[in-house]
Amino acid sequence: MALTWLYVPGDRPEVVRKALGAGADVVIVDLEDAVAPDRKEYARAATAELLSDPLTADPAGVPVHVRVHGEDDVRALAALPGLAGIRLPKITHAASVHHVAALAPGVGLYPLLESALAVEHAYSIAGAHPGVRGVALGEADLRADLGVRDDTGLDWPRSRVVVAARAAGLAPPVMSVFPDVRDLAGLRDSCRHGRGLGLLGRAAIHPRQLPVIEAAFRPTAREIEAAEQIVEAARTERGAQALPDGRFVDAAVLATARRTLSLAHRGDAG
Structure with a gap:
C-alpha cells in the first residue's frame, strides 16, 4: 500500500538514481512536464537505460513508474524489466486507455484526469481496461481548466474520482502534488483535508515532502x-x-x- 510517490525529471538520471534511495514508496520518472521539448529524446533514452537493468539501478527494488509524453515513450519503455507502471497524462476517454494497453500488455496503467471532460468520464476511464491499476487527478491543469481559485474548488472533482475508483474496484486515488516545497505546514493541512475526502497518499516533487505526506495519511x-x-x-x-x-x-x-x-x-x- 503506497503512500508516497516521488516525481523526478527523466532528463536527470543522476537525480533519478538518488530519488530511488529517498524513501518514497514509488518513484515516478517524468518525461512530460518536467522535461523541456529539446530534452525529450535524451530523457527517454536515459530512462530506457535505467529500466533495462533495474537491479543495478536500484538494488532495493523501489517500483519505478514513468509519466510518458506520448506513444513513442510507451513503445520504447513498455517491455523493459524495470518498468512497474505507466502514468498517462491528459486522458479524457476510455479509448485512449485501450490504445496504450495494447502497446504495453501486462504493465499497470495509471490515467491522470486533468480536465473537466476527463472528470465527467472518470468511471469509464477507471474501468476501461483490466490493466488500469489506479486513477488520479492532475490538479494543476484541472485547476486552470476550471478556473478554480483555491483548493476547496477541487473538492468535488476529488470526491468524483474517489467514487469512480471505488466503483471500478481500484485503490483510493493518490493526491496530486503540492507545489510549494517549503510550505510543509500547508502540505500537511492539505493532505489531511484530502484524507477526509477519501484520497490516500500523495505525489511529491521533493524528498522533504515525503515524511509529511506519510505522517498525514497514517492513522493517529x-x-x-x-x-x-x-x-x-x-x-x-x-x-x-x-x-x-x-x-x-x-x-x-x-x-x-x-x-x-x-x-x-x-x-x-x-
Whole structure:
C-alpha cells in the first residue's frame, strides 16, 4: 500500500538514481512536464537505460513508474524489466486507455484526469481496461481548466474520482502534488483535508515532502486504538452492537476499522 510517490525529471538520471534511495514508496520518472521539448529524446533514452537493468539501478527494488509524453515513450519503455507502471497524462476517454494497453500488455496503467471532460468520464476511464491499476487527478491543469481559485474548488472533482475508483474496484486515488516545497505546514493541512475526502497518499516533487505526506495519511494513535477496540469486540460478538462508550458497530464500521489497522501496520512484515 503506497503512500508516497516521488516525481523526478527523466532528463536527470543522476537525480533519478538518488530519488530511488529517498524513501518514497514509488518513484515516478517524468518525461512530460518536467522535461523541456529539446530534452525529450535524451530523457527517454536515459530512462530506457535505467529500466533495462533495474537491479543495478536500484538494488532495493523501489517500483519505478514513468509519466510518458506520448506513444513513442510507451513503445520504447513498455517491455523493459524495470518498468512497474505507466502514468498517462491528459486522458479524457476510455479509448485512449485501450490504445496504450495494447502497446504495453501486462504493465499497470495509471490515467491522470486533468480536465473537466476527463472528470465527467472518470468511471469509464477507471474501468476501461483490466490493466488500469489506479486513477488520479492532475490538479494543476484541472485547476486552470476550471478556473478554480483555491483548493476547496477541487473538492468535488476529488470526491468524483474517489467514487469512480471505488466503483471500478481500484485503490483510493493518490493526491496530486503540492507545489510549494517549503510550505510543509500547508502540505500537511492539505493532505489531511484530502484524507477526509477519501484520497490516500500523495505525489511529491521533493524528498522533504515525503515524511509529511506519510505522517498525514497514517492513522493517529487514537484512531488505531479505536479500530483495535472495534475489531476485538467483533471477535466476541455477532451482529450489530454498541460499545460501552456508545459507538455503534456493524459490518461497515468493522471493515473501516480493519482498513485502518492495515494502513497503520503496512510494512511491518519487512
